[in-house]
Amino acid sequence: MTTAIYWFRNDLRLKDNPSLMQACMAADQLLPVYVHLPNLEQETPWGFQRMGQHRKIFLDQSLQELRSELRDFGSDLVEVPGDVLDVFEKLRAQIDADVIYCEQIQAPEELEQVALLRNAGFKINPVWQSSMLDSQSLPFQMQEMPDVFTQFRQQIEKNKFRFAYPVDHLKSIPPLPAIDISSTQSLGRNTISTGGKFQGGEQSAHTHIQQYFERRLPDTYKQTRNQLIGMDYSSKFSPWLAQGCCSARTIAKQLSEYEICCGENEGTYWLWFELLWRDYFRFLHFKYGKKLYSPKGLSKHLGNEFDSEHFFKWSSGNTGESLIDAGMRELKKTGYLSNRMRQIVASYWIYDMKGDWQAGAAWFESQLIDYDVYSNQGNWLYIAGKGTDPRGGRPFNVAKQTLDHDPDEVYRKMWLT
Incomplete structure (x- = not known):
């Protein structure tokens, strides 16, 4: 019997989650885990906490919804505070599992976490899944991608790349291995609102996206996107995209369907354009890595x-x-x-x-x-x-x-x- 761990990172969703789907297909038993890192509670060199209250609340809401969705599949979510290596070594001792599936995050700190686990003997299966475009289907090698966004965009458009298609929905999740779930915890910090605008979680994300398109707000996106007040001047997809409560591919697919139904216009193009900017910053990390994080x-x-x-x-x-x-x-x-x-x-x-x-x-x-x-x-x-x-x-x-x-x-x- 194959037992594996699924490590949720910035992909707090069940829909269009290729890494999770891969884990579900490969394992007979699967333990979904989220690690609350202690360094996010520490002060930065500039004298303030690295993760403020609003972020904590939105994250907590997203994790609560993820747990509820997993329970609907007969699974659950293990939330554990601690350093990544220490957490997974303790879990390995409990359930005899050293195979971990997760989202690939191409930033220095997150890459270092994976390297530590590999050095400790874990078999890590990371999957790149946070971009709108397929990183393996770009018209250039990542190390040779254009530095300037305009040139990057022109090559993408010349090759008629729009988005990678989302994967099918999960039909089932393998059962949990024998472990004491009661000892795990959620953040329990849901004590103030996030300005009354946003509620974390996958269902909240898809409700917002659906309403955005139903109200035909993409049509006016280019004209309103630089305004300062209100929920409708821009898409407001970013909080859910940041936590991975929805995927960029899912939004791009819905945008494409909207254009087929309601017609293309400047607004729909600029919405895609901004998602492309998001991809561009991601792909630059493959080319430059740690250099992007130096003072220079x-x-x-x-x-x-x-x-x-x-x-x-x-x-x-x-x-x-x-x-x-x-x-x-x-x-x-x-x-x-x-x-x-x-x-x-x-x-x-x-x-x-x-x-x-x-x-x-x-x-x-x-x-x-x-x-x-x-x-x-x-x-x-x-x-x-x-x-x-x-x-x-x-x-x-x-x-x-x-x-x-x-x-x-x-x-x-x-x-x-």
Whole structure:
């Protein structure tokens, strides 16, 4: 009898989960596991907790829903706090299983976790599954992918690549091995709301996606995507994509079906375009790896030095620049911020306050419920001029941005009064 472990990482779903499906086909008994890493509870070098309250709550909601779905299949979810190696060595001792299936995450910290397990004798079966496109079907080798997004996009479009097709739904999950489930725990931190906007979990994700398309919001996506207030100006798929409560392939397939039914337009193209940006930041990790996480990034120069006093003013929304302060207060209160405001406040921190871009990236990691390791790093590198962008940085004129996006002070009054 084959017993295996399924390690949920950033793929908290049962639908379109190729790695989980592979595990279900290969094992007679399967133990689904989620590991709560202690380093996420620790302070960053800049003096704040790595994982803030809003992220914890959204994660907890997502795990609760995942557990419920697994129980519907006669399975369950084991949640264990601890370092990855220690957790899996203890589980191996209990159920005599050294085979682990999981999602592949191509970021340094996550790759190191897999390497530690392999060195300890575990047989790891990682599957790449977080992108819209199939990484094995791209029109170039990953190490030779174009650095500039426009060139990347042009090659994708020239070859008429749109998305990889989602896998079939699970029909069954192997039974649990003999283990005491009662000793496992959920986070139990669901004590405040995430700004009233988002509820974690796979069912919540698919409800939101379905309603988004039913209301024909893709049609206006390009015109509204830079607005600052409300749920409808952008897709709001990102929190569920970040935790893997839904897959980019599933959204792209639904978008394609929508275009067949309702017609293609600028809005539907730009929605796909943004999903492609998300893929681009992922694939860059195959090419550059750890270089993306150094203070220099891919540039030849270090960033600004860290100033704790300036950082407190920026992160707490007390810079004296009203648009920046409104954005930073929204982020701290809700765990969310529009894409336009993310760019504006990041630029202000780097270029106006001469702040350390890595501290800014870490603050977003702590606060955002839709924190995604690839997109967060990629976007901060892009703004700071430490990535592949040939323009060498993206400073924003705050006065112009204020005039363009909050001329009547509606957004600023919402968060500053």
